[in-house]
Structures are given as structure tokens and as C-alpha cells.
Amino acid sequence: xxxxxxxIRSGIAKNQKRDSDGKFTxxxxxxxxxxxxxxxxxxxxxxxxxxxDLVNLKITNPLVYIxxxxxxxxxxxxxxxxxxxxxxxxxxxxxxxxxxxxxxxGVVLPKFFPWMKFNSGxxxxxxxxxxxxxxxxxLKGTLTKTNTNPPKFYxxxxxxxxxxxxxxxxxxxxxxxxxxxxxxGTYDSKNKVLEVEDIQDLEVLSTTPVPIPTVTPTPKPTxxxxxxxxxxxxxxxxxxxxSTFYF
Numbered sequence: 001x002x003x004x005x006x007x008i009r010s011g012i013a014k015n016q017k018r019d020s021d022g023k024f025t026x027x028x029x030x031x032x033x034x035x036x037x038x039x040x041x042x043x044x045x046x047x048x049x050x051x052x053d054l055v056n057l058k059i060t061n062p063l064v065y066i067x068x069x070x071x072x073x074x075x076x077x078x079x080x081x082x083x084x085x086x087x088x089x090x091x092x093x094x095x096x097x098x099x100x101x102x103x104x105x106g107v108v109l110p111k112f113f114p115w116m117k118f119n120s121g122x123x124x125x126x127x128x129x130x131x132x133x134x135x136x137x138x139l140k141g142t143l144t145k146t147n148t149n150p151p152k153f154y155x156x157x158x159x160x161x162x163x164x165x166x167x168x169x170x171x172x173x174x175x176x177x178x179x180x181x182x183x184x185g186t187y188d189s190k191n192k193v194l195e196v197e198d199i200q201d202l203e204v205l206s207t208t209p210v211p212i213p214t215v216t217p218t219p220k221p222t223x224x225x226x227x228x229x230x231x232x233x234x235x236x237x238x239x240x241x242x243s244t245f246y247f
Contacts, residue, residue: 138184139163139194140202143176155183155194164193171199179203 141157143165153165153173165183167173176199185197 134186137187140182143181145177166195
């Protein structure tokens with residue numbers, strides 16, 4: 001045996017198929033084979049001891065095609081992304097990004113580029129005056145109460161608005177129900193509640209009757225009309241010397 005011959009390759013070559021001319025036959029690609037192949041034998045001569053198959057059915061493994069298809073997809077997968085960068089452009093973009101990140105762009109850039117104005121995002125709103133809910137005041141109206149136990153007192157104002165009265169202990173308002181009063185205290189305009197500090201009766205009447213003077217009218221004489229006489233003028237004849245009278 002030749003020493004230069006590799007025994008491993010020699011063994012592989014012995015097991016590899018050859019054609020009629022003694023040349024190696026190319027290996028079959030399993031992916032190019034159909035999944036199912038059917039071949040019909042039509043022999044010219046029949047061997048009775050070992051007869052050939054009439055129909056030969058061959059089913060290949062479908063996982064081989066799936067794996068081969070996946071390898072081809074993964075081999076062609078990828079994105080070719082190219083960026084062409086110029087040094088001056090990179091420097092300008094970096095300067096703008098740095099100034100904007102640290103808040104310097106809003107001060108520096110508008111001086112060179114007046115059209116570039118940045119909004120800081122801070123919105124300053126003027127404080128809106130809050131309405132005063134509690135205030136010391138005096139309300140005038142008619143006092144009413146409910147029939148509940150304990151009773152609740154309400155003040156019906158001139159604008160027909162009912163205000164709840166919070167009466168402290170020690171106030172007796174039974175005699176003032178239905179009368180016009182003046183309630184003084186702290187008023188809650190939101191809940192329409194008045195914390196009463198003092199109440200004054202606006203319909204105070206005197207206990208002793210005061211006589212009201214009356215004036216009796218005196219009759220006046222009626223004037224009678226007085227007739228007036230108007231004088232009449234009568235002509236008078238004065239005789240003269242040359243006058244002649246005819247009778």
C-alpha cells in the first residue's frame with residue numbers, strides 16, 4: 001500500500017458510488033428531492049428468486065426542508081445601514097444638542113437667529129382671587145322655623161332666599177317667629193349658613209297705646225254771589241238860541 005495515500009479518504013472513496021465509467025457520482029441534495037416519490041419498475045427480465053417491487057413508494061423527512069428553508073432565510077437576513085458623516089456637520093449638531101440640553105440654546109441661539117425662540121415650558125399664571133366664603137355681615141328678613149325636633153330656624157331675605165341660622169345656646173326665638181329681624185353674625189356664602197351672634201327685632205311696638213291726635217274739620221261758609229248794577233248812559237238835549245221847535 002502506498003504510504004502517501006490517506007486511509008480515511010481511501011475508505012470514503014471505496015464507499016462512494018461510481019457510474020459505469022468508474023467516476024464518482026455526485027451527491028444528491030436532499031432538499032432537491034420531492035417529499036414523496038413514486039417509481040414503477042418495468043424490468044425487461046424477471047428474476048424469479050428475487051423479484052423486483054412493482055411500486056416503490058419513498059417519503060422523505062419534511063423537517064429537512066423546513067430546516068433548509070430557515071437557514072436560507074437567516075442567511076439573507078440583515079439590514080445594510082450606512083451613514084455618511086462630515087466633521088463640521090457633526091460639530092454643529094453636537095453644539096446645538098449640547099446647548100439645548102443644558103438650556104443655553106434658548107439664550108444664545110435667538111441672538112444669532114431671531115426666528116429661533118424657545119419656550120421654556122413654564123407657564124406663569126396670575127393667581128386668581130379666591131372668593132371669601134366666611135364674612136361678618138348682617139342679614140334682614142323674616143324668621144321662620146320648622147316643626148322638627150329640635151326645630152331649625154331660617155331667615156327668608158327680601159330676595160326670597162332662605163338662609164340657615166345656627167342659633168347658639170341661650171337664644172329664645174319663639175317670640176320672633178314670623179317677624180322681621182336683623183340677624184348679625186358670620187355668613188358662609190357657599191353653604192348659605194349664618195352663625196348668629198346677635199338678633200334684633202325690627203317690629204318693636206310700644207306696650208302702652210299712644211293716642212293719635214285727630215283734627216275735626218270746621219265748616220266754611222259758602223259765598224253767595226252779589227248782583228252788580230251796570231249804569232246805562234242816556235242822551236240829553238240842550239236847547240240853543242237858533243234851535244226851532246216844531247210841535
